[in-house]
Amino acid sequence: MRLRRAEGRGAGGEAELLALPYLTAGPLAGQWAIRARTFDAFVRRVVAPLAEERGRELAVLDLGAGNGWLSARLARLGHRSVALDLRVDDADGLAAGALFRRHLPRMFGRVSSSFDALPFGDARFDLVVFDASLHLAEDLPKVLAEAARATARGGLVAILDSPFYARSRSGEAMSEEKRRDTARTFEGLAEDLLALSPIEYLTRESLAAAAAPAGLWFERSRVLYPLAYETRGLKARLLGRRPPSRFDLWSARRS
Template sequence: MADTLCTSTSTSSPERDGALGRFAREYRTVRKAEGWGSADGAYYRALPYHDLTHRFERIWRIRTRSFETFVDRILRPLEDRFSRPLMILDLGGGNGWLSYRLAQRGHLVTAIDLTLDPLDGLGAIRHYDARFLPVQAEFDHLPIRDSVADLAIFNASLHYSPNYVDSIGEALRATRPEATLAVLDSPFYGQAASGQRMVRDRQHRFLAAYGFTSDSLQAEHFLTRTRLDEIAQAHGIHWRILPPRTTLRGRIGRRVMNLRLRRETAEFPVIIGTRA
């Protein structure tokens, strides 16, 4: 796996580095306050199927559905097609749960994240019994050689990007021409106005709770069909949007939440990109 790495050619400015540092500090503050992570290694190995802390079971149910849809519709067909271990980039790898699941299937995985936090970042990899390579980096400046990966996965992370065109472009640089991009667990809205309302609501909530809005990166925060079309035009990508399986209870709950919030709530489809 290490042979996929190169010396970083980052052109990040001091301003960008400062924003990244602030983002990482604020992210850790929020996640620690919310109670993410565990001292029990079994917690990490059970993800995404079981949240042994029971603190974020709804979120992990969403991620389980996304992961199962991704495996059934994308990963297994790729495994059948290549008949070899895939070179995979887990972009926004967090505590490493996705990299672990992919490594268990025999793939060569590089997990990339800004934070090395022992509970909620790459420092948690000590709990896993399948090996993958952790790399501290941002996904707009990947220390990865050109055209080496078969699959790049934005793992609940693309919405933190300040410019989706740039972030997708960097992932394309690091992947082979026939590679696949996957976007998992980023909020998707039918109407941009609903996403903008979500952002304002969260900023107000964070400011009240933590004293900051947590927007140092000026992220795009959410996806829409229109924004995907703009990215496709910029990079010559064909997108497929795969809705995860949902239950009747889940659909009713979403409608109730829409009424309560007076806006559309986010969906979390599995979004797949290939070069056209």
């Protein structure tokens, strides 16, 4: 939580929370400009068509939900959502989401749990979504198996805002850089932070290998991001740096 606060998260209070993901000011505005594009694509290409197919509001499970802003957005669109996270703090954990109650016609559910052992029966949700959270999984096949189990037939599992690399070599280099930065920047916290072993990144191949046993076949839907993001690959090539990741929108149907 100290790390999250140090990054400036949750610092903008209620106004910031209600604006997410359309944050236009503050230190994290640049990051959110990218994430807002993924979210818009998600609503347009995943949520709306699935609701149309089902002919009703969707039951959504938001995994690694943080403060639950995505669940709040979906609640505003008339869907029923459950936000699940390990963290219950009020910086940007589940407790921070309590503020949404006053602004929503129907509050979303909040459940404190790990996404590698979901406290729900089988096939309870039309849509299971990981927004900026799947790369924090430690056991990817297990987490995806749980997501698949919780998804009803014909429903979807979606991945937003997790870094995908074309080659695992680039992802490994990023992980290594990140570990070095963490050790340097968060001296007092580094031991705790480095004790966790999240996968940190995905590739098309690593996702396919982990998802296949769960019967999930993910497809990428490319998102058009702001120009600076879209030209990062070219810039890296020109400067001889490692290729960057991309987020995009990935989804798989539960058969």
